[in-house]
Amino acid sequence: MGRHALSAMLNELYIENFAIIDSLRIQFSKGMNVLSGETGAGKSIIVGAVSMLLGDRASGDMIRSAADTAVVEAQFDLRDNHEARKILEELDMEEDGELVIKRVISRSGKNRILVNGRLATAGMLSSISETLVNICGQHEHQVLLKRDNHIDILDEFAGLTKKRDNYSQIYGEHLEIEGELEMTTLAAVERSRREELIRFQLDEIDKSGIRAGEDRELADEKRLIANAGKLRELAGNSYGSLYGSEGSILEELDRVRGMTKEIRSLDSGIPIDEGALDSIYFTLEDTALSLRDYLGGIYHDPGRLQEIDDRLELLGILKRKYGGSLESILEKKESLAEELESMEHIEEKIKGLKRTVDIKKSMLESMAADLSKQRKEAARALERAVKAELKDLRMPNTTFAIIFSENNAALHGKGFDHLEFYLSTNPGEPLKPLNRVASGGELSRIVLALKKVLVRDGSAETVIFDEVDSGIGGAAAEIVGAKLRDISQRHQVLCITHLPQIASFAGTHFLVAKDVADDRTMALVKTLNEGERVEEIARMLGGVEMTEKTREHAREMLRASQAC
Numbered sequence: 001m002g003r004h005a006l007s008a009m010l011n012e013l014y015i016e017n018f019a020i021i022d023s024l025r026i027q028f029s030k031g032m033n034v035l036s037g038e039t040g041a042g043k044s045i046i047v048g049a050v051s052m053l054l055g056d057r058a059s060g061d062m063i064r065s066a067a068d069t070a071v072v073e074a075q076f077d078l079r080d081n082h083e084a085r086k087i088l089e090e091l092d093m094e095e096d097g098e099l100v101i102k103r104v105i106s107r108s109g110k111n112r113i114l115v116n117g118r119l120a121t122a123g124m125l126s127s128i129s130e131t132l133v134n135i136c137g138q139h140e141h142q143v144l145l146k147r148d149n150h151i152d153i154l155d156e157f158a159g160l161t162k163k164r165d166n167y168s169q170i171y172g173e174h175l176e177i178e179g180e181l182e183m184t185t186l187a188a189v190e191r192s193r194r195e196e197l198i199r200f201q202l203d204e205i206d207k208s209g210i211r212a213g214e215d216r217e218l219a220d221e222k223r224l225i226a227n228a229g230k231l232r233e234l235a236g237n238s239y240g241s242l243y244g245s246e247g248s249i250l251e252e253l254d255r256v257r258g259m260t261k262e263i264r265s266l267d268s269g270i271p272i273d274e275g276a277l278d279s280i281y282f283t284l285e286d287t288a289l290s291l292r293d294y295l296g297g298i299y300h301d302p303g304r305l306q307e308i309d310d311r312l313e314l315l316g317i318l319k320r321k322y323g324g325s326l327e328s329i330l331e332k333k334e335s336l337a338e339e340l341e342s343m344e345h346i347e348e349k350i351k352g353l354k355r356t357v358d359i360k361k362s363m364l365e366s367m368a369a370d371l372s373k374q375r376k377e378a379a380r381a382l383e384r385a386v387k388a389e390l391k392d393l394r395m396p397n398t399t400f401a402i403i404f405s406e407n408n409a410a411l412h413g414k415g416f417d418h419l420e421f422y423l424s425t426n427p428g429e430p431l432k433p434l435n436r437v438a439s440g441g442e443l444s445r446i447v448l449a450l451k452k453v454l455v456r457d458g459s460a461e462t463v464i465f466d467e468v469d470s471g472i473g474g475a476a477a478e479i480v481g482a483k484l485r486d487i488s489q490r491h492q493v494l495c496i497t498h499l500p501q502i503a504s505f506a507g508t509h510f511l512v513a514k515d516v517a518d519d520r521t522m523a524l525v526k527t528l529n530e531g532e533r534v535e536e537i538a539r540m541l542g543g544v545e546m547t548e549k550t551r552e553h554a555r556e557m558l559r560a561s562q563a564c
Contacts (some may be wrong), residue, residue, distance in 0.1 A: 009132060009461030009492045010050075012075040019045045022522040026510065032488035034506035035496045035525070036536060041512045042523030043496045047135065047466045050074070054129035055122060059563055060107045073102040076132055081461055084131040088116075091124055099132075101125070110425050135464045136451050138541035144447055145435040147420045151375075154402060154419065158378030160371060167367045168413055174360040181353040188346050198340050201322075205333045208318055210326050215315050222308045228300035233293040243288035250288060253281050361411070368415040375417055376404065382453065389449035392483065394476040395442065399424040401431050444472055445480070452483055454490055463487060465495040469502055477501035481561065500540035500554065504561040509533050533558065 015024045020042055028333055035043050042289065052058050053072040063070040076099040078084050088095045093116055102114040103125075113120045143149050187194075224231070243250045257277055261272050319325060322332040341347040386400045405418035422431040426444060434446070448465075455463055470482055481502035487493055488507065497503055509528045514521055528536055537554035538546055 009076055009081065010494070011076060011077050013046070013050065014071070014073040015046070015049045016071040017064040018049050018062055018070045018072060019064060020043060020514070020521050020523050021049070022064065022520075024523065026525050027527075028490050028492070029508040031507035032485050032493045032505060033496065033508045033510065034503045035494070035510045035512050036498065036503050036540060037512035038514070039355050039498070041514045043512045044466060045058060045523065046512070046525075047464055047496060050133065050464065051135060052105075053101055054133055055126040058103065058105045060105065060109070060110055062105055063107060070105045071102065073100065075100050080132060084128060084308065087128055087131065087349070091115075091120075091128075093118060093120075099128075101128075115123070125478075133462045133464060133465065134455065136447065144421075144443065144450070147433070150420055150421045151414055153421075153450065153454070154375055154379060154382060155371075155414075157382050158374055160374055161376070163367075163374075164371060164414060167364065167371060167415060170367070171364055171411065171413055174357065174364060176351060177356050177360060181350065181357055184346065184350055184353060187343075188350060191343050191346060195340065195343055198336050198343075202333065202336050202340070205318070205322065205329060205336075208314060210315065210318065210329060214420060215312060215326055218308050218312055218315075222305065222312070225299075225301060225305045225308070228298050232295060232298045235291050235298065239288055239291040239295060242284055242291065244292075250284055250466060252280065253277075253284065257281060272364050334535055364411050365416075368411060368417075371415040372404075372417050375415075375419070379404070379419070385453045386446070386449045389446060389452050389483070393445040393449060393479050395425065395495065396443060397425070397427050398442075399431060400446070403431070444469060445476070448483060452487060455487055462492045462494065465493065465497075469497050469499050473499065474501070478561075479503035485561075498540065500557060501539045501561075503540060504537055504554075504557045508534075509536065511536055 002317045009097065010028050013024075013028070014274065015021045017023075023048075026410070035046065038044055048056075048062075051147045052062065053074055053436060058450045076084075077097065078088075078095055079097040084099065085095060088099070098116075100114075101111075103113075104112045106112075113125050130378055142407055144153075173407065177435065224307065231349045240248065242248055257274075260270065260272055260274065264274065265270075315326065318329055321331040351536070377443050383400055383402060387398065390396075390398045399426075401422045403420055403422050405420075410416060421434040423434050423437050423442075423446070425437060435563045451463070451465075465484060469477060471481060477503040481499075482505060484493055484495055484502065485505040503509060511526045511528055511532070513524050513526070515524050516522075526532075534551055534554045535546075537557060541553055541557075542550035
């Protein structure tokens with residue numbers, strides 16, 4: 001076997017109270033790690049735990065019965081994974097060539113994610129996990145059968161993901177601007193009707209000549225006019241008492257002033273302040289004169305009262321139409337004027353939006369054309385690479401082709417290309433869409449061929465294959481095992497399999513078994529030594545019957561796999 005370029009990515013996995021797993025700790029090796037065991041022993045549960053750890057949805061159903069929480073924790077070696085280290089740095093998370101991810105699921109719903117001991121969000125976990133592990137399971141078959149996914153697979157192979165993301169961002173902006181243009185154009189159609197209404201409303205407010213506080217002033221004036229009689233009576237009586245009538249207060253006070261002056265001429269020691277008495281007199285005199293003037297200004301004017309009522313009624317109508325106060329009406333007037341001004345510039349806005357749409361569309365067309373050119377070049381390379389892999393996988397007469405639709409005019413979120421994977425498994429048969437021709441075994445080999453090609457330069461250091469050997473066996477299975485080991489030269493491989501031909505290629509072989517204790521089923525994992533591997537391979541070969549001949553076959557299979 002060749003020398004590994006990278007240290008193991010996933011070093012250790014710890015699972016507690018997850019499904020039928022009570023407590024499990026697995027230490028993985030670099031290269032090819034195989035997990036085998038009886039059906040239902042819990043092999044795929046381990047993959048499910050890893051998937052959940054890396055961002056899949058977590059729920060209380062995953063927790064082992066009679067437990068309140070489940071824990072999945074993994075330790076990764078990041079010394080050679082520069083992309084993951086960069087993401088952690090951007091997230092301001094410390095790492096010393098090591099990453100520990102822990103996920104705790106609780107029946108109470110208080111789930112937690114910890115990255116290197118710090119709380120993290122599901123979004124943060126997702127951004128990190130993309131660089132760590134790539135899981136290839138049975139769902140990959142469904143992904144491969146969906147035509148819409150084929151362009152994504154080709155872009156991944158061509159290294160166009162980042163370039164397409166840039167295109168998609170501009171495409172999103174383009175859609176937003178088109179939406180704004182559509183709304184503005186509709187507004188322009190409605191402009192005439194709306195403009196007429198706004199001008200009417202502005203004219204109505206302008207002609208009213210309202211000013212802030214006017215209604216309060218009118219209410220005060222109305223109250224005075226309505227009570228003119230009462231005011232005249234009160235003011236008249238007050239004026240008469242002070243000054244206007246015979247024996248008034250001022251007349252009597254003036255007589256007192258005269259008498260005190262006469263007293264002072266006879267007795268200068270009189271304890272009365274003559275100036276204070278004069279001050280009282282003149283103050284009352286000023287009050288009397290003010291009452292006289294006030295009395296002269298009081299009038300009952302039925303005509304003015306009607307004017308005030310009419311004005312208040314108009315102000316009330318305007319307040320009901322445009323706001324609860326005169327101040328609100330004036331604010332409405334300003335907003336209407338601003339809207340009218342913006343409507344006057346709507347044609348200019350539409351022209352500007354159209355220019356922006358044209359510029360964005362031109363950019364998108366250029367980017368889409370560049371993507372299409374590179375896709376078509378990459379498609380030929382992917383066809384050749386997949387065909388070579390399929391040939392090794394005992395499908396020598398298979399033709400794999402990527403067909404581009406001729407209708408490439410309309411832009412969409414991934415460019416303007418529409419493409420689909422086609423297959424012909426026998427000479428002379430026409431190419432047909434993949435989902436119409438591939439059997440289960442053929443599909444498994446196509447998935448493996450694509451994965452083999454795609455992981456050559458993939459960013460994820462660990463690749464998990466969850467029973468991708470469905471539908472194959474014999475010599476083809478042996479070739480699949482060799483292919484998986486080839487992948488393990490550049491990536492750490494974790495493979496769940498039921499085929500001895502594949503398991504024999506493992507660098508490290510784990511046995512997953514079920515045990516029942518106290519009426520509870522639990523999964524156990526054991527790292528097999530050479531002798532135990534022979535027993536497990538023999539079991540996979542012979543089923544229930546275990547003979548020396550079967551064991552010898554297992555030994556020979558192990559020797560052959562390690563030699564090739």
